[in-house]
Amino acid sequence: MNAASGVLYKADSQDDIQTLVSDDGRFKVKYTVLLPYWLLTNDNVRLLYSSKKAAAIIAVVNGTNPVHAQNARPTTVSSPDTTCPNCEFGLYAGSPDQYQWNPTGTGQLYQSYDLPIYALNTMDQRNTISYNAVLQAAIMNKVKEYRNYPLKSLQFNSFMWGAQNSEACLRKGWCTPVGGASVWSTPSTNISATDNKPIIVVSAAMDSRSLFHDITLGVESSVTGMVTVLAVAEALSRSSIPLATMPKHVLYTLFTAEAWGFSGSQRFVNDVFSKVECIKPSTSGSGCSYPFYSNLDFQKINSANIEAIFEAGQIGGIGSSSATPTLFAHVDKNQAGVSAPLVKQLIQVAGNGNSSGNPTQPSSQVPVQSANADGVERGLPPSSAMSFLKSRASLPAVVLTDYQKEMSSYTSQDLDDTWNPDTTVRIIQQAASVISRTVWLQAQGISDAAQMTVEQQQAMGSIEVNPQLVHDLLNCLTLNYSCPLVDAYLNVTASPTPPMRLPHYSGTLYSQSQPFPIFAWSFLANMTRFINSTTNTPPVKGCSSSSGTVQCSSGEYCVGDQCIATLTRYHDAFGTGIGLSEDNNYYIKDASKPVWTESTWDPIGLRLFEVTSPTAQGVELGVGIILTVVSAMVVWYSKKFLKKTLKQD
Amino acid sequence: MAKPIQKLNADEILTVSRKLFFAGFCLLPMLWVYNILYVWPVRNRSDLSPQVRRYLMLSGIFSIVMFVVFLTWFSVFINYRLGWGATGDNLTVVLVKGV
Numbered sequence: 001m002n003a004a005s006g007v008l009y010k011a012d013s014q015d016d017i018q019t020l021v022s023d024d025g026r027f028k029v030k031y032t033v034l035l036p037y038w039l040l041t042n043d044n045v046r047l048l049y050s051s052k053k054a055a056a057i058i059a060v061v062n063g064t065n066p067v068h069a070q071n072a073r074p075t076t077v078s079s080p081d082t083t084c085p086n087c088e089f090g091l092y093a094g095s096p097d098q099y100q101w102n103p104t105g106t107g108q109l110y111q112s113y114d115l116p117i118y119a120l121n122t123m124d125q126r127n128t129i130s131y132n133a134v135l136q137a138a139i140m141n142k143v144k145e146y147r148n149y150p151l152k153s154l155q156f157n158s159f160m161w162g163a164q165n166s167e168a169c170l171r172k173g174w175c176t177p178v179g180g181a182s183v184w185s186t187p188s189t190n191i192s193a194t195d196n197k198p199i200i201v202v203s204a205a206m207d208s209r210s211l212f213h214d215i216t217l218g219v220e221s222s223v224t225g226m227v228t229v230l231a232v233a234e235a236l237s238r239s240s241i242p243l244a245t246m247p248k249h250v251l252y253t254l255f256t257a258e259a260w261g262f263s264g265s266q267r268f269v270n271d272v273f274s275k276v277e278c279i280k281p282s283t284s285g286s287g288c289s290y291p292f293y294s295n296l297d298f299q300k301i302n303s304a305n306i307e308a309i310f311e312a313g314q315i316g317g318i319g320s321s322s323a324t325p326t327l328f329a330h331v332d333k334n335q336a337g338v339s340a341p342l343v344k345q346l347i348q349v350a351g352n353g354n355s356s357g358n359p360t361q362p363s364s365q366v367p368v369q370s371a372n373a374d375g376v377e378r379g380l381p382p383s384s385a386m387s388f389l390k391s392r393a394s395l396p397a398v399v400l401t402d403y404q405k406e407m408s409s410y411t412s413q414d415l416d417d418t419w420n421p422d423t424t425v426r427i428i429q430q431a432a433s434v435i436s437r438t439v440w441l442q443a444q445g446i447s448d449a450a451q452m453t454v455e456q457q458q459a460m461g462s463i464e465v466n467p468q469l470v471h472d473l474l475n476c477l478t479l480n481y482s483c484p485l486v487d488a489y490l491n492v493t494a495s496p497t498p499p500m501r502l503p504h505y506s507g508t509l510y511s512q513s514q515p516f517p518i519f520a521w522s523f524l525a526n527m528t529r530f531i532n533s534t535t536n537t538p539p540v541k542g543c544s545s546s547s548g549t550v551q552c553s554s555g556e557y558c559v560g561d562q563c564i565a566t567l568t569r570y571h572d573a574f575g576t577g578i579g580l581s582e583d584n585n586y587y588i589k590d591a592s593k594p595v596w597t598e599s600t601w602d603p604i605g606l607r608l609f610e611v612t613s614p615t616a617q618g619v620e621l622g623v624g625i626i627l628t629v630v631s632a633m634v635v636w637y638s639k640k641f642l643k644k645t646l647k648q649d
Numbered sequence: 650m651a652k653p654i655q656k657l658n659a660d661e662i663l664t665v666s667r668k669l670f671f672a673g674f675c676l677l678p679m680l681w682v683y684n685i686l687y688v689w690p691v692r693n694r695s696d697l698s699p700q701v702r703r704y705l706m707l708s709g710i711f712s713i714v715m716f717v718v719f720l721t722w723f724s725v726f727i728n729y730r731l732g733w734g735a736t737g738d739n740l741t742v743v744l745v746k747g748v
Contacts, residue, residue: 159746159747160747161746161747162747163746163747163748164731164748167734168731168734168738171734171735171738172738172744174746
């Protein structure tokens with residue numbers, strides 16, 4: 001495919017696009033149309049394509065940099081996702097009366113365009129340089145009214161290898177399954193498949209999607225849920241009654257590739273709920289060569305023992321339709337009775353926010369409600385819990401979100417990159433607080449918080465969610481990955497270019513470029529680490545590579561410069577429709593399940609240069625042809641002449 | 650380098666033409682085309698055996714038949730190989746990226 005190139009055309013409004021496409025004879029060449037992100041609608045792209053005036057489109061997605069933030073942020077945002085994201089892989093797939101959670105979704109994510117579309121975002125210094133150069137050139141062209149040549153032209157280079165479908169692309173090795181590593185963790189380091197202890201799952205997704213790969217942050221779409229689970233783990237780690245000693249296990253799960261057909265949770269559930277048989281054991285001793293598993297510790301989780309699921313969905317209150325922030329507890333409509341006690345307890349715990357008698361505890365300003373309190377059974381919104389319920393329909397599950405009827409308009413949006421330092425933190429704190437206390441009660445088998453003893457009430461007071469931690473996690477996981485919190489675990493500031501804003505777009509399997517599961521693993525490992533209450537020996541310090549002298553004993557991990565024992569593991573996440581053969585080739589096992597893959601591509605290039613007018617180019621070509629013909633004639637005549645002269649001699 | 654055909658005598662031309670014609674059956678249809686091109690300048694020489702004209706005629710027919718066969722296969726392959734899945738990939742020497 002040829003590199004797309006065209007004269008820069010600056011479209012600031014719908015009128016500017018109309019001017020270009022309603023050819024008045026002024027626009028003679030192909031243009032690269034520079035437009036603000038909100039003009040990048042399906043209709044506009046189709047319009048530009050059919051007018052044959054556009055060679056490429058470049059959308060200015062306004063960066064989170066406040067210097068550039070004023071001009072392009074639209075007042076209304078619509079989600080580019082479908083009206084029911086991923087529902088075709090959900091619990092109610094195929095059901096005719098499926099509730100549409102994202103009714104204003106444009107479905108643009110699934111459109112395919114025969115036109116290259118790029119984005120410019122001023123999210124860091126390098127991108128700002130490109131942004132400024134392109135914008136300046138476009139303004140210059142506009143001043144020259146696209147008539148006074150030379151004009152600035154922009155050329156793009158980006159070649160995608162993949163074509164046809166996932167099956168063909170995987171076979172040729174040009175695509176990689178969309179996925180990465182999910183993380184699961186439990187404070188019960190002694191959990192076993194035969195201990196018959198019930199398991200309570202606390203879950204969220206770790207990644208999201210949007211139109212532009214590298215811009216995706218998905219603050220509301222996924223980061224808020226992930227932060228909630230991490231905050232729950234932190235709060236519960238401070239319980240004065242150690243979680244590992246409780247009659248039930250707590251299991252934290254953070255799933256990857258959820259934005260693409262709940263791939264992470266479906267694969268985890270498949271592996272945990274089915275008896276995985278290792279045909280070819282691994283030579284290194286841990287895990288299995290075929291079918292491939294880096295570790296088999298998930299077999300310690302007995303699916304029959306899973307007793308409840310608490311999931312944090314969209315929780316930041318960003319782009320939410322409700323005026324006052326409220327948390328809604330969603331349950332499956334087919335087994336609402338089974339999950340009702342969980343909802344009841346969540347509401348009770350939320351209402352009892354002040355009863356702990358702790359003066360530092362902020363009042364529970366964010367109320368928790370049952371999502372079906374209005375009498376409408378919508379069922380579960382798109383969530384990882386659906387994957388569990390697909391395997392066992394009677395499993396009590398609650399999904400906590402900030403919406404009752406409609407997902408945020410920022411769902412899968414490129415502009416889903418900011419949060420409110422007050423409201424967002426407050427809602428997440430409340431959600432994490434309610435979930436952690438409910439889980440804490442459940443794990444001890446206390447079904448009615450009012451029946452607690454005084455000691456238990458005091459102990460529950462120790463479960464507190466720190467708003468500063470919520471704030472820091474939000475900040476670290478969105479705009480500043482080099483923050484002290486992450487740095488303490490991963491020593492990121494040692495890098496010559498400390499990472500700041502990193503994309504949350506679902507990655508590809510084994511691509512080594514997914515920092516968030518690594519952070520989630522470290523954080524959860526630290527929160528769920530095994531504490532020997534009898535000897536109470538402090539962990540060995542100084543094991544990180546910078547000092548390199550201290551080696552952790554076997555079975556221990558070096559987390560944040562400390563040697564700790566933990567049952568925190570990665571679990572491969574990729575579409576359950578994709579299989580990995582014994583000779584390490586991916587193939588399509590079941591095309592009705594998620595089989596998302598991503599193509600390999602050549603490096604993306606951008607070149608800005610000046611072009612002369614079509615007339616000038618025509619004259620240049622004409623002169624060139626004339627010169628060629630003339631020189632050919634000169635050669636022919638001289639040859640003839642010389643032949644003659646030489647003969648005469 | 651082949652000797653200029655004009656310098657060969659009639660018997661030699663017949664031998665060459667026959668060899669090229671039969672060699673064409675060893676999956677080398679281009680030899681039939683070569684046969685015609687090589688013998689073409691002397692095709693009307695009076696001392697030539699009528700056999701030579703027959704070999705040329707058959708070479709011509711067979712090369713046209715083979716051309717049609719290859720053309721058909723090529724168009725079928727180009728248009729349908731992507732639909733043949735793994736078989737199509739195995740029949741392709743250089744896989745084209747992006748299609």
